[in-house]
Amino acid sequence: MSELTEVLTKDGSYSLRxxxxxxxxxxxxxxxxxxxxKFTATSNLQRFKGKSLNVLDICFGLGYNSASLLxxxxxxxxxxxxxxxxxxxxPLEYSLRSESFQKLWAPKVKKIFASLYQKNYFKDQFFRCNVLWGDAREKINFIPSxxxxxxxxxxGFSPQKCPQLWTVEFLSKVTKTLNSQGYLITYSSSAAVRKTLRNLGLxxxxIKPSFNNRTFWSQGTVAISEFDKNKLKPNFNFENLSLMEEEHLLTKASIPYRDQDLKSxxxxxxxxxxxxxxxxxxxxTNKWREKWGMTKLSLKS
Ligand SMILES: C[S@@+](CC[C@H](N)C(=O)[O-])C[C@H]1O[C@@H](n2cnc3c(N)ncnc32)[C@H](O)[C@@H]1O
Structure with a gap:
């Protein structure tokens, strides 16, 4: 599973393939x-200034999402x-070796990552971090209820490449761990994933497309179980689905991924x-695509 190659992305930061x-x-x-x-700005972290929060990072990989959060x-x-x-x-081994990755963050992030690698946890007066190694479908059961x-x-990798982490059954487990006001954030704008999250009651x-990248119609999805829509503020980087996105959920693309025993x-x-x-x-889905003048490129989700 582990054959990985280094990739230099357009903003100068390194990733893996x-x-x-x-x-x-x-x-x-x-x-x-x-x-x-997609992740840090959407989290509206200023809500937690001087307070405590619980975060679950599914598919830690190199740790960009957790590092940016920390x-x-x-x-x-x-x-x-x-x-x-x-x-x-x-991937974490790579992050710990990569100077260009470490330079992006405060030195404490490296200390935390090294401890996660060696001991699977880190603890000090502010942070308590745990990593559970293994298939997320199984390891999620080890998080205290x-x-x-x-x-x-x-x-996770995209639904077509790693459908195991986008199924009704797995997302049902995941959303049960979400606080009623909590945000589940993903880069995916797949109709199947969105419809599943909506059917689970969220x-x-x-996530609004950024100004310097207009090719994509969405940067992803936020799901919240109890959200007062009147609290949506223009400075949030997420908003209600457009008509085009709502219609996407009426197509065959919205048929969910299923994994009854979570072992498929x-x-x-x-x-x-x-x-x-x-x-x-x-x-x-092709009819929908034609109606809205979609190209393959604008559909990566
Ligand atoms: C798109 S990458 C994650 C990127 C990551 N957030 C980062 O900052 O580098 C997907 C990750 O999912 C992990 N993965 C794949 N299948 C998994 C599974 N069943 N359970 C847990 N992790 C899985 C891969 O090892 C990989 O690190």
Whole structure:
């Protein structure tokens, strides 16, 4: 699973490519930019200034999302209880060796990452961090049920490459750990993922495209279980779904990924979904694409 090659992204930050999953860890626009725009900015961390928060980072990888979070929380003196799930130790090993990665963050981040690598945890007066190595579908069961997360970062490979982490069954487990006001944040704007989150009772929002990247119509999805829409502020970088995005959820692309026993293989999950799509009377996704003048590029989710 671990054959990884280094990738230099357009903002000058380094990422990795997985041969096994046939996918890069980050978008070519920039690993750092992706983390900051999609995950950190969307988290509205100033809400937690001088307070405590619980965060779950699913697919820790190189640790960009956790590092950026820690970096901000160090500045604003918040207390953090972090859980990270990851199947492979190699990306963290790479981060610890990479000077250019370390230079992006406060020195304390390296100390925390080294401790996660050696001992699977870190603890001091502000931060308590744990990493659970293994398949996230299983390891999520080891998180104490009393913990409800204020933020959940879901950063697996894309649903077509790693459907195991986007199924109704896994997302149902994940969303049960979300605090009622908490945000689940993902870069994915896949109709199947959005429809699943909505069917699980969450409100879903789109992460606005950034000014310097207009190719994509969305930067991802935020799901919240109890959100007063009147509290949506123009300075938030997420908003209600557009008509185009709502119509996406009426197409065959919205048919969910399923993994009844949470042990299915990638191929089984994909085949089951394809069979369901073939029998479905929902609108064809191509028709939707034509209506809204979509290109393949603008659909990466
Ligand atoms: C897109 S990368 C994550 C990028 C990461 N957030 C970062 O900052 O580098 C996806 C990660 O998911 C991990 N992964 C794949 N399948 C997994 C599984 N079943 N359980 C846990 N982690 C998994 C891979 O090892 C990889 O590190």
């Amino acid at each position: 997985s041969k096994f999953f046939q996918e890069n860890f980050h978008s070519s626009i920039g690993a750092l930019e992706e983390t900051k725009l 970096n901000e929380l160090i500045k604003q003196k918040s207390n953090l209880n972090l859980y990270a799930l990851e199947i492979d130790k190699k 009393s913990i409800k997360f204020d933020l959940i970062y879901l950063d 409100e879903i929002f789109t 293989s990638k191929d089984d999950i994909l085949k089951k979904r394809l069979d369901e799509q073939l029998l479905s009377n929902l609108l064809s």
